Amino acid sequence: MITPSTLPGGTWTLGDSTVTRFGYGAMQLAGPGVMGPPADRDGALAVLREAVSLGITHIDTSDAYGPRITNELIRQALHPYPSSLFIATKVGATRDAQGGWPVARRPEDLRKQVHENLDSLGVQTLDLVNMRMGDAQSPRPGSITEAFETLVDLQREGLIRHIGVSNVTAEQVVEARGIAPIVCVQNMYNLAHRHDDDLVDQLAADGIAYVPFFPLGGFTPLQSQALSQVASRLEATPMSVALAWLMRRSPNILLIPGTSSTAHLRENTAGAGLSLSDEDVAELDSIGH
Known part of the structure; x- marks a missing residue:
């Protein structure tokens, strides 16, 4: 049985807060395409309450999810928030009627998004705001200064405690x-997409968290076969193996797998604690190289 004291990976310090390395990403609580309400609102609320009951203290969200839907679910399920709970959100994109993610990074856009997150979460200060760059496909080169400095200004105004980049x-x-200290980087990274290997290690040396999204994203059939072989040998699911590999990869990696099912949440939590041998890791490492 999982208890708060046995969550896989232990804890990490984000700024002035200690969080569980195993967290929860709320994006999947919205409707299809991360638009509109969930089909099962009570089920979504139950997942959030289960996450906290398991001892998870790091929840990742954004007012763009829904939009507003996941933040409002978090507020309904968990407000007033436990003092131990750390809620990370992000700004830099909005939603259009087609479900797209148009960039919105002008200073006035970012201020509006920060205030929308404050309102929908029901807080006076956001624990962490990630400045999302790039587009819906990937990062893009270009200066981050103007957008990032806007968040620094909002931090000075007391509306944001910590800043990250995504x-x-x-x-x-x-x-x-x-320009200013960051507490985390949130990028796509998994067994198949290892482009940030050097960055993960550099951030670890500097005490900065790395938060991967899409922990199973982008596998080709061949790569899935390699993962499935290890999973079969360990009598575990591929997702469990992928999460356990990330947890073992570096102590600064914080996991935020998402799900709209309490059973799947418990499965992910247990799976991330799977013990991998050196042989397992060597086989898995070959996937991304």
Whole structure:
């Protein structure tokens, strides 16, 4: 049985807060395409309450999910929030009627999004705001300064406690850190997409968290076969193996797998604690190289 004291991976310090390395990403609580309400609102609320009951203290969300839907679910399920709960959100994109993610990074856009997150979550200060760069496909080169400085101004005003960056290049991480401290980088990274290997290690050395999204995204059939072989040998699911590999990869990696099912949440939590041998890791490492 999973208890708060046995969550896989232990804890990590984000700024002035200690969070569980195993967290929860709320994006899947919205409707199809991350638009509109969930088909089962009570089920969505139950997942959030189960996450907290398991001892998870790091929840990732955004007012763009729904839009507003996941933040309002979090507020309904968990407000007033436990003092231990750390809610990370992100800004830099909005939603259009077709479900797209148009970029919105002008200073006035970012201020509006921060205030929308404050309102929908029902808080006076956001624990963490990630500055999302790039587009819906991947990071893109270009300066992060104007957008990032807007968040720094909002931090000085007391509306944001900590700042992170998301969907960024390594050069943009350096640029942001030259302006103000960041506590995390949130990028796509998994067994098949290892482009941030060096960045993960550099951030670990500096005490900065790395938060991968799409932990199973982008596998080809061949790569899925390699993962499935290890999973079969361990009598585990491929998702469990992928999460356990990430947890073992570096102590600064924080996991935020999403799900709209309490059973799947418990499965992910247990799976991330799967013990991998050196042989398992070597076989898995071959997938991304």
